[in-house]
Amino acid sequence: MPEDRPAEKSGERTGEPKPRRRQARGERRIAQLLQAAADVFCAYGYTATSTNAIAREASVSPGTLYQYFPNKEAIALELGDRLLAQMREAHGQAFTPENLALPLPELLDAVLDPLIEFNCQNPAFLALMHGSEIPGRIAEEHDALHASLLARVGDLLGHYLPDGDPAQHARIADMTFAIVKAGLALILAAPEGPERDAVITETKTVLLRYLDPVIGRALTTIPSP
Structure with missing residues (x-):
């Protein structure tokens, strides 16, 4: 090229x-x-x-x-700024008090669906944010967004498990993000239609089976944030 x-x-x-x-x-x-x-x-x-x-x-x-x-860097910066703004908006739609009051299966739908939709509509997001040698400002802003989301998941775990270990909450948040990231890669690789829908369902199933023993019961007994 x-x-x-x-x-x-x-x-x-x-x-x-x-x-x-x-x-x-x-x-x-x-x-x-x-x-x-x-x-x-x-x-x-x-x-x-x-x-x-x-x-x-x-x-x-x-x-x-x-x-x-x-130059190419200026194009990437403009595209990255726009994608990050849209991603923040998708996160805002996901982490609402109304959603966080839902049972775990419905909570996963409410949180993941906007994020999956965004990534399916903007496959360049993962390609740009996780590529090698991307402009430093994009990497910094993406890292800041990632850190803020990890903090929100950690806060959520702390709310449902007030007597839990903060270090354990951090590990659970890291594992949850790893599952979502791996699931997104498979979702984007799948053809649109029934096959992609099946991969989305499998990703949610993995998260549900991982999180349910941790916070599933707490979701039914602790007031919503």
């Missing part, structure tokens, strides 16, 4: 991004380029992707792409 445009030719990587056209046409072009970048990142990963490949996917010339983004 062609190499990205060398930064030293114009000092692109050291300077500020060029001003963007904020007119409606410019915003449509930016959205087109970001969607193309998402598709190419999914297909080849961040490291192997070039601006030329993104331009080809968007059916525009490299010169047109450079009118909006100075």
Whole structure:
């Protein structure tokens, strides 16, 4: 795949991004380029992707792409910011007091369904956030989001198991995230339709069987947060 445009030719990587056209046409072009970048990142990963490949996917010339983004990193940062904002919104829909008052099977549906839907609609999220050599700011923001979610799961466990060991809560939260991450990879790899639905069901079943002995009974006896 062609190499990205060398930064030293114009000092692109050291300077500020060029001003963007904020007119409606410019915003449509930016959205087109970001969607193309998402598709190419999914297909080849961040490291192997070039601006030329993104331009080809968007059916525009490299010169047109450079009118909006100075380099691949700027594209990844813009795409990452938008995906992280959408992911935070999905988390907000999942961790609500109403959901946390549900029995465990319904709680898993309420928490996981928005996250699964987001990842199925945005497969570039996992490709970009977990790829090698991704821009540092994206990695930092993703790590912060991950830490905040772990803290929320830990707080949830602490609420239902007030006499439990905080270290145990942290281990359970880590294991829960590992199960979800592995399940998401299998879900995204499965064809849409009955096969993907079956993988989603299996992922929830694994979580239910893991968590039910820990907090399933507590969910029926402790007031909701």
